[in-house]
Amino acid sequence: MGDQDLPGVLVSGLEGSYGICEDHVGDLQKHFNLITLQEFLENKTQFGPKIQAVYIWGGRPAIDQELLGSLPSLKIIASAGVGLDHLDLKLIARFGVKVANTPQAVSNPTADVGMALLLAAARRVVEGHMLASAPDTETFSTNWMGQEVTGATLGLIGMGSIGYKIAQRAKAFEMKVLYHNRRRRKLEEEEAVGATYCESLDDLLQRSDFVLLAVSLTPQTQRLIGKRELSLMKPTAILINIGRGLLVDQDALMEALQTGVIKGAALDVTYPEPLPRDHPLLKLRNIVLTPHIGSATHQARRQMMENLVESILASLNGLPIPNEVLLK
Ligand SMILES: O=C(O)C(=O)CO
Numbered sequence: 001m002g003d004q005d006l007p008g009v010l011v012s013g014l015e016g017s018y019g020i021c022e023d024h025v026g027d028l029q030k031h032f033n034l035i036t037l038q039e040f041l042e043n044k045t046q047f048g049p050k051i052q053a054v055y056i057w058g059g060r061p062a063i064d065q066e067l068l069g070s071l072p073s074l075k076i077i078a079s080a081g082v083g084l085d086h087l088d089l090k091l092i093a094r095f096g097v098k099v100a101n102t103p104q105a106v107s108n109p110t111a112d113v114g115m116a117l118l119l120a121a122a123r124r125v126v127e128g129h130m131l132a133s134a135p136d137t138e139t140f141s142t143n144w145m146g147q148e149v150t151g152a153t154l155g156l157i158g159m160g161s162i163g164y165k166i167a168q169r170a171k172a173f174e175m176k177v178l179y180h181n182r183r184r185r186k187l188e189e190e191e192a193v194g195a196t197y198c199e200s201l202d203d204l205l206q207r208s209d210f211v212l213l214a215v216s217l218t219p220q221t222q223r224l225i226g227k228r229e230l231s232l233m234k235p236t237a238i239l240i241n242i243g244r245g246l247l248v249d250q251d252a253l254m255e256a257l258q259t260g261v262i263k264g265a266a267l268d269v270t271y272p273e274p275l276p277r278d279h280p281l282l283k284l285r286n287i288v289l290t291p292h293i294g295s296a297t298h299q300a301r302r303q304m305m306e307n308l309v310e311s312i313l314a315s316l317n318g319l320p321i322p323n324e325v326l327l328k
Helices: 024-033 037-044 044-050 065-069 087-094 104-124 125-133 161-172 187-195 201-207 226-232 249-257 296-314
Strands: 008-011 033-036 049-055 076-079 098-100 153-155 177-182 195-197 210-213 238-241 263-265 288-289
Touching: 008 044, 008 076, 008 288, 024 033, 024 296, 033 037, 033 044, 033 249, 044 049, 044 187, 044 210, 049 296, 065 087, 065 161, 065 238, 098 296, 104 210, 104 238, 104 288, 104 296, 125 288, 153 161, 153 201, 161 187, 177 201, 226 288, 249 263
Parallel strands: 008 033, 008 049, 049 076, 076 098, 153 177, 153 210, 177 195, 210 238, 238 263, 263 288
Antiparallel strands: none
């Protein structure tokens, strides 16, 4: 489906929830001969040797040993977004293949979604919309209240580029910012956003009015927030997750929201995505859910595509690869 003389790039498909953006196809075809996963699977001997790069969009196509073994010319896996939890980096390294992602493109829009969820949950925006738009609403209750954001304490778990952008935004809301991270930021970086390092996660959980997860999913961070951690939070606190669903034990969260252990939650990510339509979390009123929209702006998605093109071209031309992920 492209110019046969251009380097072959495997993409998951062009339509459906995991297809690449249709608007980007023309730009990609200026540089690459796009080969869809379906085309490849239907004729591995024809397409396998031509594929020099895999373009991952929305976590697809999935990369496993069998796929890697059938792509002898593969040089790079270029993955949209910052999260890498869908890739087995050790396996990829064994095949001598490079990896690149697009951290800069997603940090501002994902930080915006973090703040949007925080504000929506604090001020009960979704419930408010339902009340204001319900056909049987006749009066607005004066007892309908939320939590104040200005001056509240935000506990940030993760202080990478997205966490830092959230701290900048929280500063403008006059929030006190605590953060817990594998490594402490430089003093001048902390001072610029007024953030205080909390070595102990328990301490951060106990002191925060809003706890926001902006951390990558790794074996160490899986179910970082479980029953014990939720019980340390204030009964008035709100949990926000913009990282990955598996950072939180969803059953424990469900129970905490139902029994008043915490006040509310706002999740851009869950497991699975989407949740089954009969999932009990969908029935709660003290939760705000969005469909994994951290990077979902036209500008970010275009920048992601452009960054992936740059990384693939650099790798194919033997140049230093922008946003290369170091494989240990
Ligand atoms: O960049 C990513 O990995 C995201 O999931 C953005 O929401």
